[in-house]
Amino acid sequence: MVDFTRRPSHVTRAGERVPLDRHLGDVAERVGWLVPADAETPNGDSLCELAVTVAEIHDFGKLTSWFHDHLTDGAEAVSEGPTHHAPLGALVAHRVLVEKGFEGTDPLLGFLAVARHHGRLPDATSYVYRACVDSGDRLPRLYREDPPDQIDDIDGSVPNLAVELLDRTGASDTMWETVRSEIPDVRRTREYRSVAEPVCTGSRRLREAPGKLPEGFYAALVQVWSALVLADKTSTKHLVSGVPVDREAYSVTQPRRVAVDAYVRNLQAENASDDLTEETVAMNERREEARQSIRRRAEAFEASDRDVATLTLPTGMGKTLSGLDAALTVLDGESNGRLIYALPYTSIVDQLAEVSRTVFDAAEGDDLLTVDHHLAETLVKLATDSETVPDDAVEDLATLLGESWRSGMVVTTFVQLFESLAGPTNARAMKLPALYDSVVVLDEPQALPLKWWPLVNRLMEVLTQQYGASVIAMTATQPRLLSDDGREPFELVEDSGRYFDALDRLEFDLHPTVESYLGGAEEPETLGYAEAADTLAGRLKEGTSVLSICNTIDSARELAEAVETAVDPVVVNEVYQSRLGELSYDPDTPVIRQTGWSRTLDPRETVEEVLSATPDNGAALLHLTTRHRPCDRAHLIEVATELLDRDVPLAFVSTQLVEAGVDVSFEEVFRDYAPMDSIVQAAGRCNRSFDRDRGRVTVWFLDPPENRTVPPASSIYGLHGESLTKVTARALSSVYDGTPIPERTVTTDAVERYFEELDARGVGSEGLAEHVDVAEAEKLGRLSLIEERSAVDVVVARTDGEERLFEEIRKARTEHRWDDVDDLVDATRELQVSVPVYRDDRDANEKIRGLHPLVPGGERRWLDGRPGHDGGYFDAMEGFVVPDTTAEARLL
Structure with missing residues (x-):
């Protein structure tokens, strides 16, 4: 029996060591839950098998004595070698995938996913070239100088553990011998030519060739990487905190279409008791007629080979309920999908969330509904009866699952959806596994910036083709934005002109x-x-x-x-x-x-x-x-x-x-x-x-x-x-x-x-869509769906009770009650105003940033906006203002 307590992956709150093999096995099992069995690599092999293999080996670099000392001795550790582990893990994952028969660029999926499982994805070809061939930056040290030393250290201390981890991946019995010889050999060759060749050209001197990447590489990469990131984070929190997180935490409780029917019946009963005008009665009848007609068309859409639909109804014609009904009609035909409902503005996200909670009888934090935008408290409540598990650990994991969109319905913004698909941050990547078999509703898609239209269309192709999702674009002013594999989208409103005529x-x-x-x-x-x-x-x-x-x-x-x-x-x-x-x-x-x-x-x-x-x-x-x-x-x-x-x-x-x-x-x-x-x-x-x-x-x-x-x-x-x-x-x-x-x-x-x-x-920038084709995730990640503008968030108290929040935050900090500090800061979300600042308006910039920080050292500011206390920064009519400054302060 191999004893992995000598090489822990983490240390629990109580100081106990989590054996590395336990963590890796747990992550691999979770990845198997997240990636569908029928998902394929660009080369036509099992993406799930590839992702599970990667998960089994991603922390291989933690076998070094240097990482062990760093983990167990903390700040007192004096390391004689590199403590990082991702680059070595990436190289080993690549070699194992090759050994298991994955060909072409498929092994690079594992290489890049492991390399960046604690960060953001890079531009694929450039990163591989710099790590494996070039000599221009820090990557050669991380990949070609440190790993040989790390292999020597592992071989001299725990070679049996290395053999055991490699055996678990299903690789050959000689895998450790191969790794032990090939990685140190880079001291002689100065490059990992076999790793780089699939994305490079040239016989003697390799050069970057992004065009060699096959179609679907970016989509496959984000699938493997995002599943690894989510599984790794949830496994870590589970093993370190003791909070139970089983397969049920990844499952979905879908909203049901019958709830929409019941809600409409209640509205009809209320309307019947009111003294409504003939016009209003006729309008209500047309709304219900439209909903029933859209349902029939949605059934036909779900049964077809189509993936993209439009729903074109005039404003005031019950578009929201009809859209929910249509989405749930399509979702009923899926196995374990979610309803992702995306809108352009946080204000209408909150309004839709309130309607949805009423329709589906969902409480805040319920696993049926998650609301996700930059001001929302996004969590999925966890049920645990264990008295030994700290409440803050439970809440921490509940927040992670909420932000990972594990609920049956997610109401969110375009920013959250599209910036999670286009070069996401490590945190946003955790949302992506929730998109499998989903139905995505884009409400008011014309509000998307024109520059992004080609990229949005390309990302929707990723969703429909690689994630098996269906997309419904819903608006009164339908843009020519999406295509359905070169075809016009499926229109869910039969003869929409008659509804416009009626209005x-x-x-x-x-x-x-x-x-x-x-x-x-x-x-x-x-x-x-x-x-x-x-x-x-x-x-x-x-x-x-x-x-x-x-x-x-x-x-x-x-x-x-x-x-x-x-x-x-x-x-x-x-x-x-x-x-x-x-x-x-x-x-x-x-x-x-x-x-x-x-x-x-x-x-x-x-x-x-x-x-x-x-x-x-x-x-x-x-x-x-x-x-x-x-x-x-x-x-x-x-x-x-x-x-x-x-x-x-x-x-x-x-x-x-x-x-x-x-x-x-x-x-x-x-x-x-x-x-x-x-x-x-x-x-x-x-x-x-x-x-x-x-x-x-x-x-x-x-x-x-x-x-x-x-x-x-x-x-x-x-x-x-x-x-x-x-x-x-x-x-x-x-x-x-x-x-x-x-x-x-x-x-x-x-x-x-x-x-x-x-x-x-020719609306928009085709170059943005091309970033997807050549897997330039770093360039995608630098894009923003909203205009970049420096801003300061100011929390404004207008009542004595709200002012008391500030005092309680200070008191909790003084008493080192950090969980209470987090809760109290969360309680200020709806009191917050985001105020843009401009470089050329130094006066306004200095005044806004000169307000008291909500918490010391934080970016958020606090303003006592009660009459007589605000210093001229708040006005009942205007809201937040910057007193006596230039016109630029009265921003857009």
Whole structure:
């Protein structure tokens, strides 16, 4: 019996040693759970067998006495040799795979996966060349100088353990002799030619040749690597902490389609008891008709050989429920897949999550539903009865499983989905095994940056072809983004035009400033904020509620201030501020997540205070941007909805954050000029509930805000050359005859022309997709789905209870209660505002970074935003501001 206690892989919290063979066997078993048995390598062999083999040997380098001393003696260890283990493990894994008959570039899958199982994947060809041939950087030392010494050390101390580990992989009996001779031989040859040749050209002198990589190499690589990373991390936490993590932790509890049926029946029962208008009743009937029709088409899609579908329905036609129904219909035909529902913005992720929890009766942390974005607490609760397992260890592993998307339904952002597929970080890689046999819903895919469109299409091919996933792209303005193996996607809405025809809810009115631009003006005329405010004020005096969507924060602020001057309305933000100031808390009650939050306020009570402050024939004003905290936005949107139901004339001035997914219905909507899909999305907030016979969406060009020289539409979307504004102008011109345009004409004819124009231009960068073809993971990892902009996260306290959070964090740190510190910091997520900073605005940068850190040494800042305490950094109307600084601080 070989005793591996002499070579542990880890040390437990209690100081006990975890034998290396136990860890490797555990990781290999977990990898076998994660990679499907029918998955294939680019060469047509078993990807699962390859991945399991790699898992069995990935920590081979931990056999050295130097790693042993480093692990067991810690900081006191004085090592005479290298303590790293991944490079040697990568070389051994490659040799074992060759020995087992894997050919071509297949062994490189193991080499790269092991080499980077604690880091990010590199550009494959470049990394292999530098590690095995070149002499230009640190890789030659890691691969060609240290491993021979490590082999000698293992041979001199624990050769029997090396033989045992290699035997477990199924390699030949002479495998250790082969490894012991080939790796030290690099001292003579100076290169691992046999490793590098599959991705290099040349007979005497090798050169990089990325084009030699076969189709599917990148997809196979991320499958092996991500399974190894997830299995390695969960195994380590299990063995070190004692938290039980068996196969059930990797399994899935799927949401069921019958829950959607039950939810709809409940809605129908509630509607039957309400006094609804004929138009609303007819709309509800069309929504249900559409859902049932989409279900039948989804059944046909699932039974076909197709992988990509589109679902094209106008806004307000029940797209969310129909999409869930369609996705679950397809998922019912899969064995163990998940529903991955991705959206462009965190605000609508949270809204969908709330709806989904209601529909599927899922609690937070339930293994049925995970919500994953940068502000979400993402975890899957673990059940353990062991009193010997620390709570923090259980929570730590629950978070790891949550962030690995082990739930049956995951609601997430485009950023999380696509940046996990395109050169992911080590942490994001753990999500990828959850994508096997999944159904991926892309809600509002037109919101993806144009530059990414070819890459998104290529990544969806990876999903459908290598992960066996199905994709549903769902929107009212369907872009020509995805293909289904060269074919048009399968449309789930039979004759979608009839649903657009049925929605004669509104018309589009082009303001003279837009007419001038459609007429060919190089620079449009623009409308001043005072004049725009007068228009809105006129509507309010007529008793009409209006929504005005601006392109930038400073533009929305200036318009809101102009409306306040023109109308003297009750400012909802100020009423809300007053109510926050009335919140009290018991100092003897422990701080919990909801302590002091605005969520403890009932929006209906805020509405009553607004009504009591509004004189007869008076109006209300609400201003909302991303400078208001997430919890504030949620409360104020509910207040706005209730005010609209009460027929209070309301001017809602906002940025694009209300444009998608916010269920509000205004009689009139005003939209600063934007791309076609944004204009149509804004129209989805107009007459949504048939408040009048016909609503109106006015598109205008607003002036540059104070201290700016460029109109907001220009600063965001550009006005020159083949910009989105130019393409939108041509699309609108094709349907505009000088009179208001019917809704259907814009949402179908103009939208189709818009995407035809984009398609003809060859949207996006093909070079991004080519990174996938040549497995340039490092280059993919440097891409970002959102515009890179330096930002500081500021946690804003607006109540005494929220301020107490800060005090409790400091107290917990002083008392070294680190788990409590983590919990309390998590409790600040919905109090957080992300504030971009610009290099050329040194004053704003210094002021923001000069705020108190939430925790010493951390990047997050803390602001006491209570009246009289904020130092001018917080305003009830504007949200977070930087006092007395340049216009750049009032950022986009």
